[in-house]
Amino acid sequence: xxxxxxxxxxxxxxxxxxxxxxxxxxxxxxxxxxxxxxxxxxxxxxxxxxxxxxxxxxxxxxxxxxxxxxxxxxxxxxxxxxxxxxxxxxxxxxxxxxxxxxxxxxxxxxxxxxxxxxxxxxxxxxxxxxxxxxxxxxxxxxxxxxxxxxxxxxxxxxxxxxxxxxxxxxxxxxxxxxxxxxxxxxxxxxxxxxxxxxxxxxxxxxxxxxxxxxxxxxxxxxxxxxxxxxxxxxxxxxxxxxxxxxxxxxxxxxxxxxxxxxxxxxxxxxxxxxxxxxxxxxxxxxxxxxxxxxxxxxxxxxxxxxxxxxxxxxxxxxxxxxxxxxxxxxxxxxxxxxxxxxxxxxxxxxxxxxxxxxxxxxxxxxxxxxxxxxxxxxxxxxxxxxxxxxxxxxxxxxxxxxxxxxxxxxxxx
Amino acid sequence: xxxxxxxxxxxxxxxxxxxxxxxxxxxxxxxxxxxxxxxxxxxxxxxxxxxxxxxxxxxxxxxxxxxxxxxxxxxxxxxxxxxxxxxxxxxxxxxxxxxxxxxxxxxxxxxxxxxxxxxxxxxxxxxxxxxxxxxxxxxxxxxxxxxxxxxxxxxxxxxxxxxxxxxxxxxxxxxxxxxxxxxxxxxxxxxxxxxxxxxxxxxxxxxxxxxxxxxxxxxxxxxxxxxxxxxxxxxxxxxxxxxxxxxxxxxxxxxxxxxxxxxxxxxxxxxxxxxxxxxxxxxxxxxxxxxxxxxxxxxxxxxxxxxxxxxxxxxxxxxxxxxxxxxxxxxxxxxxxxxxxxxxxxxxxxxxxxxxxxxxxxxxxxxxxxxxxxxxxxxxxxxxxxxxxxxxxxxxxxxxxxxxxxxxxxxxx
Numbered sequence: 001x002x003x004x005x006x007x008x009x010x011x012x013x014x015x016x017x018x019x020x021x022x023x024x025x026x027x028x029x030x031x032x033x034x035x036x037x038x039x040x041x042x043x044x045x046x047x048x049x050x051x052x053x054x055x056x057x058x059x060x061x062x063x064x065x066x067x068x069x070x071x072x073x074x075x076x077x078x079x080x081x082x083x084x085x086x087x088x089x090x091x092x093x094x095x096x097x098x099x100x101x102x103x104x105x106x107x108x109x110x111x112x113x114x115x116x117x118x119x120x121x122x123x124x125x126x127x128x129x130x131x132x133x134x135x136x137x138x139x140x141x142x143x144x145x146x147x148x149x150x151x152x153x154x155x156x157x158x159x160x161x162x163x164x165x166x167x168x169x170x171x172x173x174x175x176x177x178x179x180x181x182x183x184x185x186x187x188x189x190x191x192x193x194x195x196x197x198x199x200x201x202x203x204x205x206x207x208x209x210x211x212x213x214x215x216x217x218x219x220x221x222x223x224x225x226x227x228x229x230x231x232x233x234x235x236x237x238x239x240x241x242x243x244x245x246x247x248x249x250x251x252x253x254x255x256x257x258x259x260x261x262x263x264x265x266x267x268x269x270x271x272x273x274x275x276x277x278x279x280x281x282x283x284x285x286x287x288x289x290x291x292x293x294x295x296x297x298x299x300x301x302x303x304x305x306x307x308x309x310x311x312x313x314x315x316x317x318x319x320x321x322x323x324x325x326x327x328x329x330x331x332x333x334x335x336x337x338x339x340x341x342x343x344x345x346x347x348x349x350x351x352x353x354x355x356x357x358x359x360x361x362x363x364x365x366x367x368x369x370x371x372x373x374x375x376x377x378x379x380x381x382x383x384x385x386x387x388x389x390x391x392x393x394x395x396x397x398x399x400x401x402x403x404x405x406x407x408x409x410x411x412x413x
Numbered sequence: 414x415x416x417x418x419x420x421x422x423x424x425x426x427x428x429x430x431x432x433x434x435x436x437x438x439x440x441x442x443x444x445x446x447x448x449x450x451x452x453x454x455x456x457x458x459x460x461x462x463x464x465x466x467x468x469x470x471x472x473x474x475x476x477x478x479x480x481x482x483x484x485x486x487x488x489x490x491x492x493x494x495x496x497x498x499x500x501x502x503x504x505x506x507x508x509x510x511x512x513x514x515x516x517x518x519x520x521x522x523x524x525x526x527x528x529x530x531x532x533x534x535x536x537x538x539x540x541x542x543x544x545x546x547x548x549x550x551x552x553x554x555x556x557x558x559x560x561x562x563x564x565x566x567x568x569x570x571x572x573x574x575x576x577x578x579x580x581x582x583x584x585x586x587x588x589x590x591x592x593x594x595x596x597x598x599x600x601x602x603x604x605x606x607x608x609x610x611x612x613x614x615x616x617x618x619x620x621x622x623x624x625x626x627x628x629x630x631x632x633x634x635x636x637x638x639x640x641x642x643x644x645x646x647x648x649x650x651x652x653x654x655x656x657x658x659x660x661x662x663x664x665x666x667x668x669x670x671x672x673x674x675x676x677x678x679x680x681x682x683x684x685x686x687x688x689x690x691x692x693x694x695x696x697x698x699x700x701x702x703x704x705x706x707x708x709x710x711x712x713x714x715x716x717x718x719x720x721x722x723x724x725x726x727x728x729x730x731x732x733x734x735x736x737x738x739x740x741x742x743x744x745x746x747x748x749x750x751x752x753x754x755x756x757x758x759x760x761x762x763x764x765x766x767x768x769x770x771x772x773x774x775x776x777x778x779x780x781x782x783x784x785x786x787x788x789x790x791x792x793x794x795x796x797x798x799x800x801x802x803x804x805x806x807x808x809x810x811x812x813x814x815x816x817x818x819x820x821x822x823x824x825x826x
Contacts, residue, residue, distance in 0.1 A: 050742075051742070052738065052741035052742040053740075053741040053742075053743075053745070053746055053747055053748075053749060054737045054738060054740060054741025054742075054749045054752065055741065055749070082734075084734070084737075084738075085734060085737045085749070085752070085762065085765070085767060086766075086767065087750070087764075087765050087766040087767070119734065120734030120735070120737060120738060121733065121734040121737070121762075121767045122767075230737070230738050230741060307720070307817075307821070308821055311817075311818055311821030311822045312821065312822065314818065314822045315821070315822030317822070320534065321495075321497070321498060321532065321533025321534040322533070324467045324497075324498045324533065324534070324643070325465065325467060325497075325533060325643050327466075327467060328465035328466040328467025328468065328643060329463075329464070329465040329466075329467075330466075332466070333466055334466055335466075336466060336467045336468065336498070337500070339467065339498070349498065349534075351500075352498070352500050353500040353501075354498060354499065354500070354534045354535075400818060400821075400822075401818060401822075402815050402818050402819070404720075404724075404818070405724055405727065405813060405814060405815050405817070405818060406815075408720070408721055408724030408725065408728070408813075409724045409725065409727045409728030409730070409813075409814075
């Protein structure tokens with residue numbers, strides 16, 4: 001039983017937030033491409049960003065901002081140009097964008113956070129962006145989450161959104177989130193972006209800790225193609241508008257909040273994996289028995305990212321040897337005599353020994369998970385145990401299909 | 414100018430080696446599947462093996478053997494079953510194989526090294542293997558390298574073989590090698606295998622050092638699909654039959670030998686990358702300006718292994734943003750303001766700034782590299798500089814095509 005319930009409203013479900021999404025003219029497609037999330041009052045702000053040494057200007061901008069002051073009022077997101085690998089000019093464009101939004105909102109520029117997604121190496125189209133900002137601010141509303149979610153996608157097939165509610169001090173506390181991405185979805189397109197809002201009363205340092213842990217169990221555990229983007233950004237705001245007692249250290253209330261935050265991040269992360277380029281199913285890998293959680297997560301992520309495992313899943317081939325192979329090369333030490341591998345309900349290896357199993361039934365299990373008939377049950381589950389340790393972890397991904405190659409090969413030229 | 418010349422003869426080019434390849438009945442296809450390399454006298458033996466924690470029995474066997482005694486007389490290789498993830502029985506099968514070959518050769522079992530390639534999770538078919546060994550030993554000859562090279566392949570499109578000769582103390586010294594593999598070529602099939610023979614007079618510890626360094630600059634720098642195999646094996650024998658003065662420490666002769674050994678390993682490694690599953694070209698990534706060689710090699714290998722880069726190359730799309738993205742996530746720190754990216758002769762980024770370039774000419778350069786018309790010139794070259802350091806490194810791979818997915822998805826079921 002969870003301590004929370006799902007509600008509607010996305011990032012505008014928590015109290016004191018408005019959002020907007022408009023077409024400013026940044027995407028060639030003419031679809032919505034500029035999004036805003038704004039808190040009525042200063043919100044504490046925590047962020048997790050790409051670890052790449054080639055980063056978008058907006059990532060450097062947010063990092064610098066949050067280091068100086070861990071709070072924010074608004075997040076501006078443009079889709080169409082990633083503003084990554086754009087040199088000094090990209091940095092100036094970021095500053096100009098923040099300044100323009102601050103003026104329109106009549107707040108200080110240091111209360112603005114930025115995110116970009118789109119083609120790497122291309123500057124933001126500044127003219128339409130600047131022209132669009134007044135309209136964007138004007139249209140921000142307490143029901144604007146869906147419009148914002150639409151404006152941040154690139155070639156995602158669906159938008160990703162969720163909101164959860166729990167009770168702390170007899171008062172509702174809410175966490176809402178939107179996200180875009182599925183690896184680097186579109187040729188030249190970058191980035192996983194996710195924005196989480198919350199009305200909890202929580203201390204800055206605890207909020208950042210919670211977000212980092214939640215990211216480790218969600219966004220950091222998905223992979224579509226192994227390519228870390230230049231723009232990966234996860235920002236979580238908490239504006240205190242639920243007016244409960246302040247959560248300043250770990251305890252029952254803090255655990256409740258962190259569990260809900262983690263659930264929001266996991267929902268969005270799984271939605272991204274499910275929408276992976278060319279994917280026909282969601283792949284979930286659960287690992288137990290590792291020396292620690294970190295090791296278990298690492299093994300799970302290696303299996304879920306293996307091109308050979310992903311190809312086999314696409315072919316609905318119960319090829320457990322590849323799962324064993326991927327587990328072994330994850331860089332986490334274990335004794336292969338303890339290896340146990342299960343696909344759905346089919347046990348394929350135990351104590352390091354191959355077991356006989358019904359190949360056609362195992363293949364049928366995977367076929368059932370293919371999109372279409374079983375939209376609610378599109379998950380292929382792989383369970384692996386590597387020993388007697390207490391470490392456990394989960395990772396999510398998708399299969400590797402012809403369409404992945406098609407999407408990524410047949411572009412520009 | 415190299416200090417060596419290319420000669421014929423593969424692993425039987427160096428003095429004092431015989432080889433054989435026969436059809437024992439291990440592969441369903443009925444193609445040759447059992448290979449032998451034998452030295453007339455005890456040869457010092459160095460090995461480099463998979464780092465996976467899920468390993469084939471033959472890998473554990475060779476490691477244990479070489480730890481006890483760094484010399485060998487013969488290498489037995491079976492293709493068809495990987496003997497990986499086969500538990501205790503797999504280990505017993507390895508011992509039985511070695512014992513049978515030792516009896517046929519009338520030498521001690523601890524002078525035998527073993528390698529297997531094929532389906533993970535399947536035991537070697539021991540009956541045909543044991544029945545084939547006498548015939549194998551009988552047919553071993555000083556011109557048997559090509560037969561051995563044929564018997565170790567699985568679904569490789571071509572065999573991989575080379576021999577080089579240099580002069581030390583006015584006497585010819587030769588290194589020969591054969592290899593198989595292209596990642597995990599065939600569904601369920603594992604492994605990169607390579608065997609190098611040499612008639613140099615060299616000390617055991619120096620030979621192992623040279624082999625490890627050569628592997629770092631060759632086999633450890635290729636990737637087809639990022640999946641480290643359970644069976645990866647590189648064994649190098651040196652039997653002293655060139656009868657030069659002994660090479661026991663680094664110096665002119667040692668450098669000459671190591672350069673030739675490295676050239677043999679690089680030739681075989683590139684041959685494997687070129688024969689990658691579904692590959693239409695060889696991809697070479699040269700990195701300079703890194704803090705050290707290790708970092709440069711790491712960046713090169715990350716770029717050459719990026720699914721997005723590989724897909725773009727397949728589509729002949731000069732999508733340099735993905736190259737920048739992959740360089741940035743390689744885990745090696747650099748300042749993106751120093752990044753320089755070149756594709757063939759086309760400079761695309763310098764000092765972290767995107768440059769204009771002729772997209773269609775760049776695409777034409779890549780098309781020219783496609784197999785067929787330009788068989789001798791099938792290489793797409795990417796040059797990246799990340800700063801002013803002295804570190805440099807090269808990695809090799811191939812593009813990601815529809816056929817990769819086809820080969821790996823459409824199997825057994």
